[in-house]
Amino acid sequence: MGTRALRRWLLALSVLAGCHAAPPAPSVRPLLAPTPASTAPALWGPLRMGTHDVGLRVLAIPAGKDAADARQLQLTVWYPARIGASASRLHYRDYVGLTGSEQHPESWEDAAVSEAAVSRYQQLVTGMGLPEADVSAWLGTEVAAVRGATPAPGRHPLVLVAQGRFHSAHHQAVLAEFLASHGYVVATTPFPAHLAPPSENEDVLAIARGQARELARALEVMKADTSVDASRVALVAHSFGARAAFLFAREHPETAALVSLDGGIANSLGREWLTGLPDFRPEDFHAALLHLYQEGDAVVVPDFDLVRSLRGADRWLVRVAGLRHLDFTSVGAATAVAPALAPDGQSTATSRGWAACANATRLFLDAKVRQQARALESLALPPGPSIAAPALTVTHLAPGQP
16 A cells, blocks of 8 residues: 555545635625536436436534544435426536535535635646646536435435545546436545545554444434435445445445445455454355456556455456546546546547446446346446447356355
């Protein structure tokens, strides 16, 4: 975890995360620019909307009494909704704007706070060499969610998202919208210790435990929502966040499924992170696991020893050809509108690869949370009609198999 190459890679990821500053004076200007639409956003690539529109709300989880819970948490929630023809959809810049209020969640509706965060982000990513036109197209593109939309009737399964290192709500926002349109309530908090760079001797397990605790705080809030069915909870986790999701699943028997987006439970970085759990028994882990992974990044190298040891669980390993580690976030989706975010000439393939991951995630949740077993029959199929299939390699390890 302490090599120079890893540090450079992690710091590059931090540039793609939110940067914070003290909030300026409150403003009364509106956060949203009205542009109603009724089809799937361009960011979704070949994916289609589900049977629901998408609503968005942002909450502040109060600080707890314990020292470990001493700070407020920003909780971003996407949910199945009903919207009228005149409803105003958000734009991707509004998701980036949420990074400005992570330390002060109560200020999330302040347009000045949001716009300052967007400005910082735009300067950072253009400073990395991305063309201003592509960055503007990305930030200005319409998304699916409508702030404060009327919730759809009924109770809906809960998905908790564990963000990767340095990441914020916007890094999985496109996937969250897609899942919400298919009837899931999706909630996330920012990665803890968001501003701290990695150290040579960081305690990976301690950080994962802290993030798992924040997931548990989010769960308690969501259980109070009458539109949420928390009897069978799913976890979706990227990169480092998969470690936190794994710890959460061990402590919460209501966890029905864990989706790892190139997650740290199955790569060689920090592979000894569980040595601090003397009571850990791999065979006692029972949540169904889908691990989507790539083999294109030299720093993030697959290592399936832990996954293979989880013999009490149903495990699916899906290799997605052509993606980088960061493409398992909204950056992969954004290549559909900002081709410069992908390697030269690879924007279409990257967009389709991201869409295939999103579609596989939804099918897996349908199978394991909604218990629609036949959904897995389509796991390796293209994410939309008349779309060339990305190269997916599927390996299934049934319970009892090494």
